[in-house]
Structures are given as C-alpha cells and as structure tokens.
Amino acid sequence: MTDFKQLRKEIIEKTIQYHEARFALNEFIPGKSRVNYAGRVFDEKELCNAVEASLDFWLTEGRYSEEFSDKIADFLDVEHVLLTNSGSSANLLAFSALTSEKLGDKALKPDDEVISVAAGFPATVTPIIQYGLIPVFVDVDIPTYNIDIEKMKAAITPKTKCIFLAHTLGNPFDLDAVMALANEHDLWVIEDNCDAFGSEYRGKKTGSIAHLSTISFYPAHHITTGEGGAICTNDPQLALLVRAFRDWGRDCYCAGGENNTCGKRFSQSFGCLPFGFDHKYVYSEIGYNLKMTDIQAAIGVAQIDKLPHFCDKRRGNFKEWMRIFNKYSEYFILPKATENSDPSWFAFIVTLKEETPFTRDELTGFLNNKLIETRNLFAGNMTKQPGFINRNWNIAGKLENTDYIMNNTFFLGTYPGLTEEMLKYAEEVLEEFVINYL
Numbered sequence: 001m002t003d004f005k006q007l008r009k010e011i012i013e014k015t016i017q018y019h020e021a022r023f024a025l026n027e028f029i030p031g032k033s034r035v036n037y038a039g040r041v042f043d044e045k046e047l048c049n050a051v052e053a054s055l056d057f058w059l060t061e062g063r064y065s066e067e068f069s070d071k072i073a074d075f076l077d078v079e080h081v082l083l084t085n086s087g088s089s090a091n092l093l094a095f096s097a098l099t100s101e102k103l104g105d106k107a108l109k110p111d112d113e114v115i116s117v118a119a120g121f122p123a124t125v126t127p128i129i130q131y132g133l134i135p136v137f138v139d140v141d142i143p144t145y146n147i148d149i150e151k152m153k154a155a156i157t158p159k160t161k162c163i164f165l166a167h168t169l170g171n172p173f174d175l176d177a178v179m180a181l182a183n184e185h186d187l188w189v190i191e192d193n194c195d196a197f198g199s200e201y202r203g204k205k206t207g208s209i210a211h212l213s214t215i216s217f218y219p220a221h222h223i224t225t226g227e228g229g230a231i232c233t234n235d236p237q238l239a240l241l242v243r244a245f246r247d248w249g250r251d252c253y254c255a256g257g258e259n260n261t262c263g264k265r266f267s268q269s270f271g272c273l274p275f276g277f278d279h280k281y282v283y284s285e286i287g288y289n290l291k292m293t294d295i296q297a298a299i300g301v302a303q304i305d306k307l308p309h310f311c312d313k314r315r316g317n318f319k320e321w322m323r324i325f326n327k328y329s330e331y332f333i334l335p336k337a338t339e340n341s342d343p344s345w346f347a348f349i350v351t352l353k354e355e356t357p358f359t360r361d362e363l364t365g366f367l368n369n370k371l372i373e374t375r376n377l378f379a380g381n382m383t384k385q386p387g388f389i390n391r392n393w394n395i396a397g398k399l400e401n402t403d404y405i406m407n408n409t410f411f412l413g414t415y416p417g418l419t420e421e422m423l424k425y426a427e428e429v430l431e432e433f434v435i436n437y438l
C-alpha cells in the first residue's frame with residue numbers, strides 16, 4: 001500500500017514549488033500595473049495550510065479552527081473567540097446574542113434604540129434593523145471619521161440600550177468616552193473591529209474593550225481567510241449565547257465530534273420537553289448556522305502570524321501617504337488618529353476642503369484612470385441608501401459632516417502589498433493632477 005504520509009510530504013513540497021511558480025512577485029510597471037487599495041498578501045505557508053486542511057478532510061471546525069481562535073485570543077488578549085463565515089455574520093451574531101431572553105432585563109427588544117453612525121459600512125447597522133430595533137444615527141467628526149461624542153451624549157434617551165460602532169477605517173472611536181457613557185446609562189457596547197484588527201487604544205488592542213467585538217477576514221481586511229469573521233468577548237455568558245446563535249440556536253456547546261462534555265447530556269429539563277431529552281438537540285435560541293470551515297481557519301493560522309508585520313506596514317504606508325498629501329494641504333483635510341490611539345490603518349482617508357477648486361470625483365476619476373484605486377467611505381450617508389430610506393431609524397440632530405463625507409471624501413489603500421514604487425508612482429500622478437488642474 002502507498003505510504004500516505006510520504007504522499008502528503010510530496011504534495012506539500014509540490015505546493016511550495018507551485019506557489020513559487022504561480023505567485024512569484026510580479027514586476028510593477030508604472031501606468032500599466034494596478035495600485036490596488038487592498039488585496040491578499042500571502043506566501044507558501046497559507047497555500048500549504050489550505051492543502052494540509054484539505055488533505056485532513058475534516059472540513060468543519062477542527063484542529064485549525066482551535067489554533068486560529070487561540071491565536072486571535074492571544075493577540076487581542078480576550079477570553080473567548082468564536083469563528084464565523086464573515087464579518088457581517090459576526091456583527092449579526094454579536095447583536096443576536098444581546099437579544100437573548102437569558103439576559104433578562106438587559107435583553108435588547110424591538111423598538112429599543114441603538115446608537116450608531118450613518119457614515120460607514122451597512123453590516124454594522126443591518127442587524128439592528130433586522131431585529132426590529134431603531135438605529136439612531138449620530139453625526140461623525142472630521143478628520144477622525146468617528147462618532148461625535150458630544151452629539152452622542154445628546155442622542156441618548158431612556159429607550160437607548162446599546163451602542164454599535166465601527167472603528168472607522170482602523171481609527172479607534174473614543175473608547176474612554178463611549179465606555180463611560182455606556183456605564184453611566186447601563187448600555188451594551190459592540191466594537192465592530194472589522195477594519196481595525198491590530199489597532200490600539202491606550203495600549204490595549206481594539207476589540208478587547210467593549211462587551212463584544214467582531215472581526216472580518218474578507219481579503220480587503222488586515223488578514224484574510226477569503227470569507228470569514230470572528231466574535232470576541234471576555235464574558236462567558238455572551239460567548240455561550242454567540243455560540244448558540246451561530247450553531248442553529250442549540251443549547252449544547254460541545255465542539256463538532258465531541259459528546260456529553262457537560263456530563264449531563266441526558267439528565268436535564270428544558271422548555272416543555274420530557275426530562276432527559278438529548279441536550280445535543282435542545283434549541284434555546286432562534287439561531288443560524290454561520291460557522292467557519294477548517295480550510296478557512298488553516299489559512300487564518302498562517303495569516304495571523306504575519307499580522308504584527310502587516311500592521312507595521314499599514315502604519316508605514318499611512319505615514320508615506322501623509323507625506324505625499326501634506327504637500328497639498330491647502331486642498332485636503334488629512335486624517336487624524338483619535339487621541340490615545342495607535343491605529344493599524346485600513347486606509348488613508350482624505351476629504352476635500354470646501355474651497356478646493358476641483359471635486360472629489362474629478363480627482364478620484366483621474367487617479368482611477370491612472371490605475372490607482374480609490375474608494376468612498378463605504379455607504380456615504382446610509383440613510384440615503386435605497387435599502388434604508390423607508391426603514392425605521394432616527395437621526396440625532398443633523399448629519400452635516402456625514403453628508404459632507406458622502407460628497408467630498410475618498411480613501412486610498414494602506415495594505416501591506418503596496419510597495420515604495422507604487423507610492424512613488426501615486427505621488428507623481430497626484431502632482432500631475434494638481435499641476436494640470438491649476
């Protein structure tokens with residue numbers, strides 16, 4: 001019989017050769033090659049792990065999922081990490097957990113209000129609407145692009161029960177102020193950390209401070225598993241609830257392939273079920289199945305080892321964009337890190353000043369024609385999006401900055417795949433635009 005271990009070794013050796021042949025670095029040709037805003041950055045280790053997991057053929061959560069979630073927990077310094085199939089699912093699950101009746105008076109209920117912002121990505125807001133609660137949109141500050149704390153204070157009513165905010169493009173929101181307000185009013189806080197994996201606030205990692213936090217592993221983010229996400233918490237009850245919602249709503253928390261870890265599988269009472277009904281088939285929540293596969297987790301295991309280096313590169317690229325844009329500071333409002341924070345920037349965000357003689361779209365059109373990719377700040381003003389217009393939300397005061405951002409703001413990439421040559425090319429293109437225009 002063929003020795004499968006020998007075959008496996010040969011497959012991995014071939015995978016390393018394949019990586020070298022298929023993904024060897026391409027030469028950058030200015031004006032011909034793209035300067036993307038984001039992308040996968042990987043080497044042979046990700047490919048080998050994906051192949052190893054495929055050869056294991058365990059498929060569902062297994063050894064790589066355990067290793068990946070442990071590594072995330074170590075990196076963030078949190079107790080519980082639950083893997084899921086996307087950042088949007090992570091947001092949905094974090095929010096779902098807070099609707100559980102097991103939380104008693106603290107459970108979120110339809111018509112409760114949740115503070116958020118309209119200048120962001122929809123996945124931070126959609127769970128609020130999906131569960132019948134009311135998002136209350138507060139304006140953001142420019143140039144941190146995070147919630148305006150004074151306006152947020154004014155937006156709190158007796159119906160406010162939760163604050164759900166993203167660290168915009170990696171820049172932490174003012175966690176001191178938000179957590180203080182949450183303590184004062186007994187509110188839940190969810191950190192959408194999808195764009196900020198590796199950012200720090202007062203020396204602690206974002207995603208380790210609020211009651212729950214989420215991560216996305218979509219390729220544009222700090223590390224990737226293709227699709228993928230995670231929910232993090234230090235609260236054991238919330239961790240159990242997230243797991244229940246993630247895994248069909250079931251009450252049992254045994255991992256795949258495990259049985260009776262609580263020792264009480266057939267000796268408990270639940271709902272109106274007969275005594276001793278199999279705990280593995282007891283459903284205490286109205287749940288989903290949003291789990292990650294072990295092949296995704298295997299890629300994550302290789303990616304997370306690179307995360308500290310990726311964060312350094314993001315910070316370095318941000319500094320370089322700052323140098324480039326500073327030359328034209330009469331036209332641009334440049335981004336600013338929130339006080340007491342050290343962002344692992346998702347992007348370099350720029351807003352055109354009111355008196356600037358060219359428009360955002362003229363500039364981004366020029367950059368994109370020269371193959372330098374830009375993006376607007378996601379949904380712009382979410383309340384103006386077709387899917388949101390007729391929904392039940394409130395605006396606290398006015399969204400003046402949000403509207404200004406919708407019309408005048410864009411971002412460029414800071415991802416680790418950007419090279420010095422690319423940034424130099426972008427610097428020349430920006431200069432060409434400004435000279436030609438004026």
Ligand SMILES: Cc1ncc(COP(=O)(O)O)c(C=O)c1O
Nearest residue numbers: 086087088121123166194216218
């Ligand atoms: C702030 C924020 N939250 C959530 C998500 C959703 O993540 P995913 O694409 O993994 O569903 C994104 C997506 O980019 C995001 O930017």
